[in-house]
Amino acid sequence: MKFKQTLAALLCGIILLGTAGCGPSPATGSKKDSGSGSAGAPGSAQTAGSTDGSAVPTGGLEEEKNPIPQGDKYMAITFDDGPTGNEGGRTERLLDGLKARGVHATFFLCGYRIKDFHSMAKRYLEEGHELGNHTMDHLLLDREVSDGGLQQVGSNSELIASYTGEKPTVMRPTGGAYNDTVRASMKQLGLPIILWSVDTLDWKYRDASNVKTRIVENAQDGAIVLSHDLYETTVEGVLTAIDELQAQGYAFVTVSELAQLKDVTLEPGEVYTDFTYETLHPADAEPASQPESDGTEPTEAEPPAA
Numbered sequence: 001m002k003f004k005q006t007l008a009a010l011l012c013g014i015i016l017l018g019t020a021g022c023g024p025s026p027a028t029g030s031k032k033d034s035g036s037g038s039a040g041a042p043g044s045a046q047t048a049g050s051t052d053g054s055a056v057p058t059g060g061l062e063e064e065k066n067p068i069p070q071g072d073k074y075m076a077i078t079f080d081d082g083p084t085g086n087e088g089g090r091t092e093r094l095l096d097g098l099k100a101r102g103v104h105a106t107f108f109l110c111g112y113r114i115k116d117f118h119s120m121a122k123r124y125l126e127e128g129h130e131l132g133n134h135t136m137d138h139l140l141l142d143r144e145v146s147d148g149g150l151q152q153v154g155s156n157s158e159l160i161a162s163y164t165g166e167k168p169t170v171m172r173p174t175g176g177a178y179n180d181t182v183r184a185s186m187k188q189l190g191l192p193i194i195l196w197s198v199d200t201l202d203w204k205y206r207d208a209s210n211v212k213t214r215i216v217e218n219a220q221d222g223a224i225v226l227s228h229d230l231y232e233t234t235v236e237g238v239l240t241a242i243d244e245l246q247a248q249g250y251a252f253v254t255v256s257e258l259a260q261l262k263d264v265t266l267e268p269g270e271v272y273t274d275f276t277y278e279t280l281h282p283a284d285a286e287p288a289s290q291p292e293s294d295g296t297e298p299t300e301a302e303p304p305a306a
């Protein structure tokens with residue numbers, strides 16, 4: 001059984017400014033995010049019985065090493081466009097903060113960033129996070145390449161594996177933009193396409209309390225949050241939101257863990273925005289309560305990062 005749902009398009013742009021202390025490549029990145037997605041079919045779910053918010057093993061080698069965090073409700077926070085910085089850098093501070101809180105997250109990594117910033121590459125998997133592919137050069141796969149991303153995503157997977165030991169298991173297209181060619185290419189590469197249901201607009205406001213508020217106010221069991229480990233304000237805002245939501249019973253897991261917890265089997269080439277009840281059971285759902293957009297998304301993106 002398979003569910004598909006197309007959601008309203010979201011647009012977002014990103015400007016990567018040279019980030020102090022983050023080394024070379026004063027990148028000018030771009031992002032133009034449009035959302036559309038579907039939820040996949042039920043698969044093998046594993047849930048464990050702890051109710052105290054602590055992590056408990058749920059079986060399997062992977063879980064024994066990095067047990068899925070346990071809560072009453074689950075969300076996945078994702079970080080695009082990183083890594084940022086090496087030792088003492090932004091991504092390292094973020095990883096420290098996530099580790100201190102027992103959080104798993106999904107990092108959609110750009111190859112051109114990893115080339116500069118890879119000193120913490122081994123930490124992702126060691127600390128239970130998930131590797132995601134966000135293209136080698138942050139190119140728009142629906143219009144800036146002709147092969148649907150085969151080369152941009154395929155080469156980035158190889159690069160990520162060379163630093164982390166494993167290829168990514170999920171991908172997010174630049175700007176969330178995809179078409180049938182992109183889907184076919186990602187199917188060929190074995191990668192599910194992951195979008196999001198909560199947009200922090202962190203690139204736009206660069207304000208920690210704004211990031212926190214957007215996450216907390218749109219929190220929902222099964223939601224996927226979009227943010228970028230490019231900004232100090234994002235690191236601060238996300239960690240503050242996590243503190244607040246953990247106190248409400250939320251646990252933060254990777255996208256693949258969230259799918260597993262919600263009985264969804266991620267399929268290569270399929271598009272997913274979230275695993276909320278409304279998305280997984282559209283026939284039963286109350287009238288849609290979509291995460292709002294503030295209606296002020298930019299209509300133009302900066303040129304893609306080199």
Ligand SMILES: [Zn+2]
Nearest residue numbers: 031080081175
């Ligand atoms: Zn991006």
